[in-house]
Amino acid sequence: MSYRSRLKYGIFPAIITAVFILQGFSGKDQQFSRNIFNSLSPQDTIKKKVRWPGSFGLGRSAGQKYIDSLDIDVRPDGQGLPPGAGTVKQGQAIYLAKCLVCHTGKSSRGRASAAESPGPALITDSLSGARVKTIGNYWPYASTVYDYINRAMPYNAPGSLSPDEVYSLTAYLLYANKIIPADAVMNAKTLPRVKMPAEKMFVPDDRTGGAVIR
Amino acid sequence: MKFKSEEKQKARALQQKGASAEQITTTLQQKDAKAEQIVTTLQQKDASAEQIATTLQQKDASVQQIVTTLQQKGAGGEIAATSQQKSGTRLKKTQIPLFEFDTPQESGISLPAPNGSKISRRTLLAGMATAVVVLVQTSAGKAFQAAVPERELYDDPTKKLGPPPGKLGTRSPHEKLFKLPSGTSSRTPLQDLYGTITPSDLHFERNHAGVPAIDPDKYELLIHGMVEKPMIFKLADLKRFPSVTRICFLECSGNFRTGRETLSPQEICGLTSQTEWTGVMLSTLLREVGVKEKASWFLAEGSDAAVMTRSIPLSKGLDDAMIVYAQNGEAVRPEQGYPARLLLPGWEGNTSVKWIRRIELSDQPFMTREETSKYTEPVNGKYRQFSFTMDARSIITFPAYPAKVEKGWIEIRGIAWSGRGKIRAVEVSTDAGKSWKLADISGPVLDKAHTGFRYLWQWNGEETLIVSRAIDETGYTQPTYKQLQQARGAGGGYHYNPITAWIVKRDGQVLLNPDRA
Numbered sequence: 095m096s097y098r099s100r101l102k103y104g105i106f107p108a109i110i111t112a113v114f115i116l117q118g119f120s121g122k123d124q125q126f127s128r129n130i131f132n133s134l135s136p137q138d139t140i141k142k143k144v145r146w147p148g149s150f151g152l153g154r155s156a157g158q159k160y161i162d163s164l165d166i167d168v169r170p171d172g173q174g175l176p177p178g179a180g181t182v183k184q185g186q187a188i189y190l191a192k193c194l195v196c197h198t199g200k201s202s203r204g205r206a207s208a209a210e211s212p213g214p215a216l217i218t219d220s221l222s223g224a225r226v227k228t229i230g231n232y233w234p235y236a237s238t239v240y241d242y243i244n245r246a247m248p249y250n251a252p253g254s255l256s257p258d259e260v261y262s263l264t265a266y267l268l269y270a271n272k273i274i275p276a277d278a279v280m281n282a283k284t285l286p287r288v289k290m291p292a293e294k295m296f297v298p299d300d301r302t303g304g305a306v307i308r
Numbered sequence: 309m310k311f312k313s314e315e316k317q318k319a320r321a322l323q324q325k326g327a328s329a330e331q332i333t334t335t336l337q338q339k340d341a342k343a344e345q346i347v348t349t350l351q352q353k354d355a356s357a358e359q360i361a362t363t364l365q366q367k368d369a370s371v372q373q374i375v376t377t378l379q380q381k382g383a384g385g386e387i388a389a390t391s392q393q394k395s396g397t398r399l400k401k402t403q404i405p406l407f408e409f410d411t412p413q414e415s416g417i418s419l420p421a422p423n424g425s426k427i428s429r430r431t432l433l434a435g436m437a438t439a440v441v442v443l444v445q446t447s448a449g450k451a452f453q454a455a456v457p458e459r460e461l462y463d464d465p466t467k468k469l470g471p472p473p474g475k476l477g478t479r480s481p482h483e484k485l486f487k488l489p490s491g492t493s494s495r496t497p498l499q500d501l502y503g504t505i506t507p508s509d510l511h512f513e514r515n516h517a518g519v520p521a522i523d524p525d526k527y528e529l530l531i532h533g534m535v536e537k538p539m540i541f542k543l544a545d546l547k548r549f550p551s552v553t554r555i556c557f558l559e560c561s562g563n564f565r566t567g568r569e570t571l572s573p574q575e576i577c578g579l580t581s582q583t584e585w586t587g588v589m590l591s592t593l594l595r596e597v598g599v600k601e602k603a604s605w606f607l608a609e610g611s612d613a614a615v616m617t618r619s620i621p622l623s624k625g626l627d628d629a630m631i632v633y634a635q636n637g638e639a640v641r642p643e644q645g646y647p648a649r650l651l652l653p654g655w656e657g658n659t660s661v662k663w664i665r666r667i668e669l670s671d672q673p674f675m676t677r678e679e680t681s682k683y684t685e686p687v688n689g690k691y692r693q694f695s696f697t698m699d700a701r702s703i704i705t706f707p708a709y710p711a712k713v714e715k716g717w718i719e720i721r722g723i724a725w726s727g728r729g730k731i732r733a734v735e736v737s738t739d740a741g742k743s744w745k746l747a748d749i750s751g752p753v754l755d756k757a758h759t760g761f762r763y764l765w766q767w768n769g770e771e772t773l774i775v776s777r778a779i780d781e782t783g784y785t786q787p788t789y790k791q792l793q794q795a796r797g798a799g800g801g802y803h804y805n806p807i808t809a810w811i812v813k814r815d816g817q818v819l820l821n822p823d824r825a
Binding site: 146149150152153154155156160161164165166167168169170171227228229232233234235237238241242245246249252253292295296297298299300301302303304305307308 | 517530532537541542545548549550607609613617665668672675676677680681690691694695697699729784795
């Protein structure tokens with residue numbers, strides 16, 4: 095069972111609780127809400143035994159168009175990736191034009207000063223020995239590269255890149271970090287298949303409180 | 309509120325109440341920082357020349373009186389202004405007639421500059437060189453300005469009428485409370501605070517792409533994904549749901565610095581603050597949309613330029629998560645997520661996504677950049693992920709650097725907190741950890757909240773180390789740096805909550821013990 099599927103199926107005690115609670119709500123809406131209320135509403139309300147209506151009738155339902163306009167996230171399994179594609183070569187050109195000005199740092203030489211490079215180094219060669227933690231040695235999922243560039247970069251013009259540009263930049267950065275070959279094309283099918291070297295490095299939090307220091 | 313550099317200008321609008329058109333603008337301008345002189349230009353709006361033309365309107369001809377309301381132009385500041393004559397025109401000390409006011413609300417006189425600003429400090433320092441100008445009107449309706457040296461005002465407060473009630477409170481100009489900003493965060497001055505509630509303007513800040521400007525009327529929260537009915541809630545909707553108010557701390561998980569003796573609590577761990585929050589339980593909203601059985605996580609997304617995102621286990625969302633819109637009795641401040649943010653009590657600050665615009669329910673985490681590249685920490689050759697909870701911690705905030713103390717009785721004070729529940733006890737050592745004593749806990753002891761502690765100590769003047777450690781209701785005892793390092797095989801990273809020790813020098817100077825012990 096991979097780390098991610100362990101997360102998904104709820105190895106964390108917290109998740110087990112959530113699943114358990116939710117599975118308690120079989121069937122009817124009414125029962126669902128009462129259970130949520132009884133077990134999970136703020137304690138003061140519970141104490142007062144206030145009877146809540148099935149719904150408060152506030153807010154409005156969201157149409158698909160509205161949802162699509164905001165729903166930009168991309169998951170490791172590729173859900174959320176838009177149509178489009180990009181190559182390493184195209185990505186390199188865009189990177190030189192729009193990114194390098196802030197991301198000059200070469201990982202092997204350590205982090206550049208803030209004045210030299212306001213953004214962190216994005217390129218490293220190996221899992222071990224590199225002083226900078228970045229895409230090649232620290233990022234567990236390739237989807238995050240797409241998602242983050244798409245939502246937050248370039249820092250001075252976030253949200254300005256087209257899907258093709260983001261696919262290209264993702265391709266270039268994955269290539270520069272020695273994860274995919276120079277001729278790779280990134281799209282909604284290929285990107286989720288990219289395996290990141292650092293995925294195996296991640297473990298879920300096992301601190302639980304109590305006497306043990308972790 | 310931002311304090312601009314010394315050379316920058318400050319402007320305040322002086323507006324005469326009751327008058328229909330006469331507006332007076334007071335420009336507070338520091339002409340020369342070295343000379344420590346402040347120049348105020350009183351300029352009539354309509355007049356083109358730089359001329360002091362104050363029009364005073366007698367509200368009631370029979371009464372000797374001035375009615376001036378100082379009103380700050382724009383929002384977010386104090387009603388206060390130091391009015392001073394233009395440089396050169398040395399103010400003559402004038403006997404001020406006794407004021408009589410119609411009603412307090414309609415009255416106003418000048419008072420010292422806004423709290424904490426460089427201007428007011430300089431004004432105070434300048435002493436005789438500066439003066440407070442008051443506008444006085446004779447029974448005949450003739451207006452003139454009267455100046456009182458400020459020192460004289462402070463000499464004997466019983467001899468001078470103070471300022472009338474105002475629209476906003478002020479902080480005494482003697483109190484210099486500031487956050488400590490860097491490019492990405494700003495720290496709470498823990499050593500300067502009392503009790504456990506952080507004044508809203510001193511709440512720590514950490515953002516990834518600045519503070520967004522959000523119109524509350526246009527604000528919307530979308531909840532979708534694995535729900536029965538995707539819904540949009542406007543701010544007014546959120547406020548109509550049953551509300552909950554609670555006090556808890558909020559702490560950034562990257563909240564540990566050391567390395568030199570001259571670090572204050574603010575510099576060591578000033579990325580923690582405490583607030584009384586009001587909002588709606590997330591479980592209340594999830595009840596409206598109906599959560600599908602398979603959902604186990606949700607994505608929280610902000611509307612800042614980083615479009616900040618974190619994946620949160622649904623169990624937390626159904627437990628004590630809130631969407632909060634109020635902070636210490638007023639709307640949440642822009643820096644803290646105006647008009648609404650997620651609040652996850654006891655969890656690392658980054659997960660309490662500010663300016664929240666979207667919640668998407670899912671059956672797995674989204675693996676956003678802030679939960680992979682950032683907010684993960686090295687632990688024994690691996691990287692620990694989804695380490696949400698803030699472990700118990702404490703810090704002595706007095707005496708602490710930069711304080712200097714004297715021999716004799718000292719009340720050691722500090723705060724302790726745990727993201728796992730209540731603080732059970734705080735222990736203090738005044739002999740470098742050889743022996744530990746229980747500190748007094750000053751209640752209330754709240755769940756996931758900064759909790760005050762006190763310990764009375766008689767210092768004999770010899771150099772020593774004073775130390776505190778928190779114990780929470782799970783039985784967890786705040787570890788030393790060494791213990792953390794041994795447990796994690798790493799000497800830093802997120803979630804580093806070691807015991808802080810202060811050196812008390814023979815001359816009374818208190819310094820951080822930077823030993824990684």
